Amino acid sequence: MALGGFRAGLAISASIAAIAFPQGAAHADTLQEALTDAYLNNPTLEAARAQLRATDENVPIEKSAGLPSVDGTASVTEFLKQNSTSFFAPERALVAGVDLGVPIYSGGAVKNSIRAAEERVQAGRADLRATESAIFSRVVAAYMDVLRGQALVALSSNQVDVLSVNVQATSDRFEIGDLTRTDVAQSQARLAVAQGDLRTSQANLIAARENYIALVGDAPNDLAPPPPLPGLPGDVETAVDVALEHNPDLIAAQERAAAAGYDINVAGSGRLPRVSIFAGYDYQNFLGSIPDGFEDPQDPTSPRIPSDQTATAASAGVSLRLPIFQGGRTAALQRQAQARASAALETVIATERDVIAQVRSAWSSWQASLAIIESSQSAVAAAELSLEGVRAENSIGNRTILDVLNAEQELLQSRVQLVTARRNAYVAGFSLLAAMGRAEARDLGLGDEGVLYDPVANYDRVRGNIWDWSRDPDPVTRSPRTVEVPAPTAEIPESADSGE
Secondary structure (H helix, E strand, C coil): CCHHHHHHHHHHHHHHHHHHCCCCCCCCECHHHHHHHHHHHCHHHHHHHHHHHHHHCHHHHHHHCCCCEEEEEEEEEECCCCCCCCCCCCCEEEEEEEEEEEEEECCCHHHHHHHHHHHHHHHHHHHHHHHHHHHHHHHHHHHHHHHHHHHHHHHHHHHHHHHHHHHHHHHHHHHCCCCCHHHHHHHHHHHHHHHHHHHHHHHHHHHHHHHHHHHHCCCCCCECCCCCCCCCCCCHHHHHHHHHHHCHHHHHHHHHHHHHHHHHHHHHHHHCCEEEEEEEEEEEECCCCCCCCCCCCCCCCCCCCCCCCEEEEEEEEEEEECCCCCCCHHHHHHHHHHHHHHHHHHHHHHHHHHHHHHHHHHHHHHHHHHHHHHHHHHHHHHHHHHHHHHHHHHHCCCCCHHHHHHHHHHHHHHHHHHHHHHHHHHHHHHHHHHHCCCCCCCCCCHHHHCCCCCHHHHHHHHCCCCCCCCCCCCCCCCCCCCCCCCCCCCCCCCCCCCCC
């Protein structure tokens, strides 16, 4: 991104934060704290990390096919009935052996399988980035929804208070004959509608707080205004260029397409020869169950000749396996791998199209929200001036109570639209960063907290591990439950503002 575009984007993002929501309490929860809590405690993100660790294991699994193997065998046999013609058959036997096999050549299957596994590890890392970005996008939306919900509850509560005063004033004027019963009824109707709107806004605030708890793992106590979004682009073309290089979904699709290319070679290796060397050692012990031999016929007084009770053998060699005919299986497997690779290549194009559409759509939403903010601010200012004038004219009889009520309703609607536009602008800006691949922990400064998960560390730990008895501790749940978090209410903190 050009420096000028970066500065322009940063200036725009700063303006969003400045107009989004007024400053709250000094010790309010911040958006960065919410993102950090989600990064540490969100179960979907933890599951994605575990899934990547499982994908890492495919590399040592494929490597094992090219490493030596050692097998040991042992058996003890009790011969319950002997052949009647066998005079020296053993009654029992212990047989043990050790076999060593070393693959020398496998037609490239092992090499290409390892390469495919490594590509899928890269794809898995991109998937983890995409999951992280998606969780952060949801957290930002939930954070802004809570702020918007608080602002709308404050606006609705203020409207109820205003209309309650109107009803009382209208009733008083009706008592002295200055107004009609119709005027009183109109005021009461508007108050009833406003009370219903207040209940709806309170329910929506509770739902927003529940969603926040589900994502972050803790209740939103007193949320501070969000900070400026870093790195927003100056134009949509720059955003698309950055996304085509850094979007994790696109990177994952490209890595899987590369892995599918190696799978073609793995399938084709089935028609190539296999060469290996082998060695073995066998040991037999009849456990003293072979009877001694006959007496020496030349010397009847000599003792019986003892029989050998043990035997050993060793062998070594080279094995060659050359497939001659397999019924077309290898060709079918290779054609199947080619078709899957073709599908993977088309998936790259489809993903690229989706990424471009996401970036352009997010850019459009962001720009539209900025424009709506500007127009809504003008609308609020005009509605405030209009209400002031209508009230003044009503006091001298030039306006009706209905005119006053309509002016109050227009002002409320303008303020609600402004609050919603502020929320939408911030969420759309963050969605744009996410589509560009710029909404992850490192991009948002969470690394300063020392909490970044390193996916390479586990890969380095397991890739060369060839010990068969190595295992990790039994899995346990890392994410905290939220059953202990108190159910949220619709109360708003004193620092919350209506967003006027």
